[in-house]
Amino acid sequence: MQVLPKRIIDLQINFIASAPSIGEEFNIFITNHEQFLTDQEIIDFVNLCNHISESSLRAWEATSAYLKIASTLFTKYDFQTLMNVGKIADKLCQDSPIIAACFLLESLRILHFISIKELEKFYSIIKELSHSGWKEIALTNTLIIKSSNLLQYIKLEDLKTVVVFSKLLSEKSHEFAMNNLENLSDALVDIPEYSRKKYLDFINTLALVSWPDVGNALGEVAPILKNQKSKTINILLNIVIEVLHLEGRKSYEIFVASLNNFLNINDKFQYWVASSAKKISKHNPASALDFIETIPNLINNFSRDDLSLWLNEGINITANRLKDNEDNAYFKLESAFSLNILYNSSSIELLERKKSILQKYCRGLSGVDISIIDSEDLIYKKIGWDSDDLISTDGYRIYLPKIVNIFNFKKDNFNAYKVYATHQSARIEFGSFTYKFKFTKVIKKSYTSNKKLITDSEFPTEIQKFFSLFENKALISLLFSITEDYRIDCITMKKYPGLNHSYKMMKDYELSQRLNVDRMPLIEMIIEYVIRFTLGKKYNLNRQHPLSVYYLKIILLLESLSSNKSSISDSADVAFQLYTIIDNISTLSFKKSNNKLDINKDLSDTAQLFPSLNSDNDGNNDKNALPSVLPKFRGDFKPDLVEFIVKIKKNQDIKNEGGSSIDPELLAQFLKNTNEINIGELTDGEFEDFSNLFANNLSEYLEENNQKSNAIKRVKNLSKDTLINSPVANHNNMSFLYHEWNFRSKDYKPDWCRVIEKDADIGDFDYYEKVLSDHASLIKETKKKFEFLKPEALKKERRLEDGDDIDLDRLVDFFADKLAGYTPEVDFYSKRNKSKRDVSVALLLDMSASTDEIIEGNINTVTDYNQYSGDPSTYFRWLASRDSSKNVNSFKRIIDIEKESTIVLSEALESIGDSYGLFGFSGYGKDNVEFFIIKDIDEPINDEVKKKIAGIQPVRSTRMGPAIRHTINKLDSMNSKVKIMILISDGRPQDHEYGKERTEKEYAIRDTRQALLEAKHKGIVPFLITVDKDGNDYLKDMCSDIGYEIVSDIDSLPERLANLYRNISVK
Amino acid sequence: MKKDIIEKNAQSISVENFKIDKEPFYISTADEINIFEQAYISKIPVLLKGPTGSGKTRFVEYMSWKLQKNKKSAPLITVACHEDLTASDLVGRYLIENQETKWIDGPITRAVKIGAICYLDEIVEARKDTTVLIHPLTDYRRLLPIDKKGEIIEAHDGFLLVLSYNPGYQSITKDLKHSTRQRFVSIEFDYPNQEIETKIILNESGCDDNIAERLAQLAVKIRNLREYGLAEGVSTRLLIYAALLIKAGISPITACISTVVWSLTDEKELQDSIEELVRSIFVS
Known part of the structure; x- marks a missing residue:
């Protein structure tokens, strides 16, 4: 042990006695630094240590901690810093020496982030939290320990906020407050620098109005905000803080949902959304949150200009509303007005708005009872149609997408709907589903293979019989779609020339969407040229072009379909011829590939595209080899599937059965042969499962059809626009959508309630008769009274013997007749008479x-209670007597x-x-x-x-x-x-x-x-x-x-x- | 056009002298001409059934002209029936003239006397007492009782009673009684097929072929909507009006909207649907 210098020994060093290690720690410090310290400084330091150690029994811990860090503090900083830190510890000791010790041990780290001058400020912040209770001590210590970490991300003054919410939380749950304090810095890492203060305010507000959500906010909100722009985050946080204050706890969930939605918005829109929300929040912060939640779903379909119009109208409405008493329906889109504004300000066209018109339009065109249905419904049925945004028909119904927004004007988008609907309706009108297989002249001429026997049992549909002639089913199916679509287009344009402009727009649009033809393999290339030709783009292929001869041949063939008289059979013939030509191209590809023909793509790719063209492979293997390349507006043409469905339906209609029986063998045969349903590679067992599932789905679909058509008959007078198809509701029942009045927004919530019409339950027949006999006299009397009601509608009765008025024409006749000697009848009176009832109720x-x-018959419960004396001892007696008297009375x-x-x-x-x-x-x-x-x-x-x-x-x-x-x-x-x-x-x-x-x-x-x-x-x-x-x-x-x-x-x-x-x- | 209107002044002709000089344009769709002719010869009254504008009136006019041409008949007397039309409106009445009375024959009496075709259009609209007249006139008796005069008139050989009614249009309460129906030979009328309708439009309006074809095509499409909210299909008459307007220079779409769309229905949605049909068929 070193001997202390005399000037030190003379001092009164009381604190040394407080713990055995302290003396040694003091000695080390003095020995190392004595030479740098003045007498006065040593006195001051000793006095301070004395003071710290005297504050309480466990103050020696603080003194010890002080002495432990004293050396580093003095060396790294100076004597003054050493003293300042010590003085703060001394003050902290007044509350708790443990806090002081913790502070001292952390002080070096803390001083890394704050200046010496700020120490006092730090103290005042800590002081807010520190009290002598153990919970407060633990919380304060955690804060002190975490401070150095937190101060990496936030300013010292922001630590105040942390103290405030920690205190609030600890009032609810100490452990919860501790945990959150532990996790806070991890959360702050994710938050961009300029938003951290706002984020703390948000946490603080949560602690105030929805404290259990603080933990969630640290865990889930911070990661969401990572990588977002501070400017945007601050706006969002400002809004949610306001909403939390106004609406309380429920707004947290809405905020998180909105936030998640917000992140799905394209970057370039995010700031616009945030700043728009800010504008709304000036009038109603909750509406701003609704706006953020709603907007991501709109952005994909509406331009920013469209949305701005809707937004401004909404802001006007929000600004003019009484804050307390009004609902925020506008930005939730729960307002018919809001939807109208949105719809009218945009170029978008919605099926829902035009369904009824299109339905009547298609019925007019085709003369068939066509229904127009949202295509999502068909996809949901899982009977073979599966592509998104589908346009198709099953021969009875036309399926159209919910929304069309491909052109800049609403009128054009409506015309797009019209083109879609017309094309599908034209399929029905011009016989796309009436194909009957036969060996036509064309087929006979070119079909050189041995004619195989084509039986009904092997091929359940006519289309399959036709397709069976080809090795590559995918190719013939594609070509058949192309030729038939082209035929339908040609007839439509001739029969409905008013549509030519819309068709041209649609075709031009489709052409603009096509892939570059130059880089395609030969066969894809020729098919692409053919498709483009059907879209109105004719190419003059250079003679040198390997496809020029074939292209001209194909065009000549296609042009033969443009006559009004052409039929589905002609489409099949042309498809057959196209197939043969393309088959030749395929052979050519192989031959010429050795002669280095200038074709951009490796020809082996071409061979892969249609392997069966040149191989003996079973055509079934490459059913799905073709890319989907057909223009969208013509829709998904499934002649095979439609024919099969119609066949099943007809069979059922004949047998008058429900939709339960589909011959499994027939179905299996159909599924094996069709290439309109994407089955993929299946094992036998999987195929059976698939087949069963498909049969079930198809049965349900057909059954629903039957019931729907019956139900439609029953309610055919009801307004058609309320008639909707419910994908969720029980299919046995009809469902209808109705608006609901929201008095807060003084507007209807559009299509808000679903009314499901059901047949009432059946009861006992005798009941009716019993009521008749029980109420015989009442019924008799009522009937009698009603007899007097009979005349109702006012009508002028003429030719009466007596009445309120005279019919002058009759009177003239009367006098003339009389004068002529004929004895006329007195029938010149008239009266306004209630001549007949025309009432519906x-x-x-x-x-x-x-x-x-239960209605308590004649018992008057009030009197009963009056009869109860109030004496508890007699209560049960009273109750028993009341119940027994009730038994005597009816239990109606x-x-x-x-x-x-x-x-x-x-x-x-x-x-x-x-x-x-x-x-x-x-x-x-x-x-x-x-x-x-x-x-x-x-x-x-x-x-x-x-x-x-x-x-x-x-x-x-x-x-x-x-x-x-x-x-x-x-x-x-x-x-x-x-x-x-x-x-x-x-x-x-x-x-x-x-x-x-x-x-x-x-x-x-x-x-x-x-x-x-x-x-x-x-x-x-x-x-x-x-x-x-x-x-x-x-x-x-x-x-x-x-x-x-x-x-x-x-x-x-x-x-x-x-x-x-x-x-x-x-x- | 204006010139024509000015040149043709109104003139008063008594019904007895009213004759159809010019052959009314009529295209036969079945053997209705023959049936009518034979009914006339056999003195069997005729009932024409069919929707508005399906050519019933024109047919009667045509038959009147045809029979006159063959010197078989006198003129046509047409009465449009309404709910206040009584038997005496048809038979005749006394009028007072200078303190004296004068009997004036009603249209049916005139027809019976001169042997005309008496065409009671939309008969079910008239009062029930008219059946009192119709029954004795339509059986073997061919008698018209005039109670007020105490007379009975035996019908002229050339007299024929023709009734028309529109089965879909009237309510059940206004349906024709079986006892009345079963006194007539019935001829059913429906809208002509597209080809014939095209010819009719062409002839009546003088418009060009393409327009007439398109209008007839439109008619078929609109008539497809009869079960879906449209009370009646479009009549050939309306199509002719449209053709006339188009011929006068009005654009086909505008002409069809004001003649066809707006005349057919007041229901907005149905109007829109029909308008879309028009817009598909005609180029704007």
Whole structure:
């Protein structure tokens, strides 16, 4: 041990005694540095150490730490730094010597990132966190340890934010706060430099409004933001901070979803999106987030100019809205107005908007009951059509893509749709699917092989018989498509010259999309030339060109198809001849390849392209060898598959079977021979599986066809545009889309609810009869009252013996006749008479679960409770007596009364001959509004209807709006002068997400009100009957000028309903 | 065109003297001419059924002309029926003139007397009491009772009652009663085929061949829509109007829109669909 200099020994060094190692550490420091220290400095240092060590029992730890780093500090910096660090430790010691020790041990690293002057600031930041509790100490120490790391990425002042949110988090969970502090620097590494401060603000806000998400934000948001531009990130973070403050926790998820979407946006658009969102956020930050979430889906289909128009309109709307009370439907695209703006400001054309027109147009052209359907539906069916953006037809339906946006003007894009639809419709009109195989003259002449026996069992379709003549099925299939498409094009242009311009545009567009022909192998090259010829581009091939002779021959052949009279058989003949020519080219390729013919591509590639042309390979092996090169606008031509489907369908129609039976052998044979379905290489077992799956899919498809056509017959008067095909919903049912009114945005949510029309359940037939006998007198009386209703429509009745008015013409005749001596009849009176009833009524029953509630007969529960004395000892006795008296009374439920009322009303209506429909509704959620058909308006009442009335049962929720709209649709298709809709319910409208929360009444009520007003606008008289005694509070809002009645005594509903009907229908 | 209009002044001709001098343009599609002729000779009343604009009226005119030419018939008297048309409107009535009464024959009485073809167009529209007249006139009796005068008129040999009605157009309540229907020889009319319709349009309008062909083609396409919201297919009459406008220099698309599209339906979507058909067939 070294001896300390005297000037030191004289000092009072108390701290040495606090721990055994401390003296030694002090000695080492002094020994090493004494010579550089003044007396005063030594005194100051010793005093400071004394002071630190005296602050608490465990202060020696801090002193020891201080002495450990003292040497380095002094050497690296100076005495002043040593003292400053020590003074801060001394202050920290007041709270906790452990924190002080931690600080001292980390100080060297910290000083690497901050200046000596900033030490005090650092202290003040740490101080915010440090308290004497162990949790705070642990958290502060973690912060101190992490500081040097954090300060690599953030400024000292930003550490304040870290302290603030760490403190907030530790109030919720100490461990959580510790973990996040541990992970913070890792997250900050990913964030671009100029966004780190904003990112901390974001974390801070999360800690405030949604603390459990802080961990997620560190783990998932930071990596997303990696490599993004700071400017953009700051805008996004600013928006989310605002939204979090306004909307709370739920906005975090929306933000993450938006962020993920945002990253999918092309770089050049990102800043535009971010800055646009910033503009929106000035008025409504939540809308800005919606905008970010929506926009990526739009960018692919709309130009920036189109989107700017939509954006500006949206900003205007957002700016003019009351912030608190309005919804953000515009940027969520949950607003019909928003969709309209978007649609109208863009060049895009949507199938949804034009489907109905195109459907009628195609029906007009072809004279066939064609449906136009979104091609996604067909791909989904998995029966052989699989390419994206498909255009095709199965002979009954035309499949078109959802969107067309290939030209700069909407009109041109619509014309593109028209060309697509016309071409498919023309296939039907001009017989593309009517091929009958025969050895035509052309085939006989060129087909030199031995004629093999072509049987039906071997080749289930005519097309397959034809294709069987060729080794290379892929080639003949391609050539057949080309020739047939060309034939169809030629006839179409002649028959519909108005389309020539659109066709030319389409062809020019297709030509612009074709690959460079110069680098193609010979056979691909000649096919490419042929395709281009069909697109209107004719080449003058140089005589030297190896294909010039063949090209001219082919063109001559194709031109023979341009006559109006040409048929599918001619297309097959020409395809046959083309095949022969191309076969020759293939041979030529091989011969000339040795003579170094100037062909750009190695000819062995050509041979590979069509191996079977020159080999004995089985043609089946190269079914799919050809690249897909046909112009898109002509669509996917599958004559073989269509013929097969039509054949199966016809067989089923003849047998009058459902879609269940497809002969497996026939199918297997078809699948083996066809090259229109991409099967690939399959083992026998795999082939069988595939075949079974295909059979299933095809059966379902055909079955759905049958049901759909039946269903369409049933509802053919309904407006066609609401008729949609549901890929998800049960195929046995028809589904319809309806708008829903969003009172917050004062706009409709477009195609929001799916109403699924279902046949009502069948119940017991006796029920109907029982109600008839139970209510015999009521029914009799009602019928009698209804008899007086009979005359309804006002019509001037002439030639009456008595009346309100005199018919002058008749009067003149009368006097003339009288004067002439003829005794005329007194028939010159007329009156405005209600001569006949012309009424259609729809009765709409609420079948929600709440109608299951038992009506307590004559028991008045209020009185019951009054009878209960309040003495707990007598409660059970009272309860037992109440229940027993209940047993005596009927156990009718609300739904039972609804059913009885329905029967009474039906009987009465039958007696006066008004047309009436009976419907029920329920469901759950916007996509599943169930609409039960008990009796359609024009359907006669029969035993099945009676059973269906008996079968009415409570189901689920009450989404009234769409049910009313569907009823309007039904009534609207009737020609009656008076149309009435009566809705019977047991309470207010209520459904999942029918309003912001389940408890929110206003949204549902406003939507129902809007639906009722829609009825009025259509000339339908809506009337609401509720058995909810508390109905007054919402019915006033919901109905205002629409008729309603609260039937307080539920038992009287049948009678009330009948009376009400009389009043309404006579009004 | 204007000149023609000015040159032809209105003139009043009594129905008895109204004769069709010029052969009305009519192309036979089946043996309806022969049937009508034989019915006339055999004194069997004729019922013409068919949609609006399918040539019923023109056929009667043509037959009237043809029979006159062969000196078999007197003029044609046409009555367009409506819901207030009574039996006395057809038979006749007393009028007061200077405190005296004067009987004026109605169109059916005149036809019966002079032996004309009496053509009651859209008969189901008329009041039911008209059947009282129709029944005795259409069986073997061929009598017209005039109650007010206490007379019965035996029909002239040249008299023939011809009714027309449009089965698809009227409602069930206005359908023709079986007891009435079964007194007539029925001739069904439908729109002519494309080739014949082309000829009709050509002849009636004097437009060029291509336009006439295209219009007839359009008619076929539009008539395909009859079951899909269109109450009636386009009549040849409308096609002729379109042809006349086109001939006068109006572009085919514009002419078809105002004559065909807008006349056929008020439903926007259907109008749009038909317009697209027009735009496919005619070059703008």
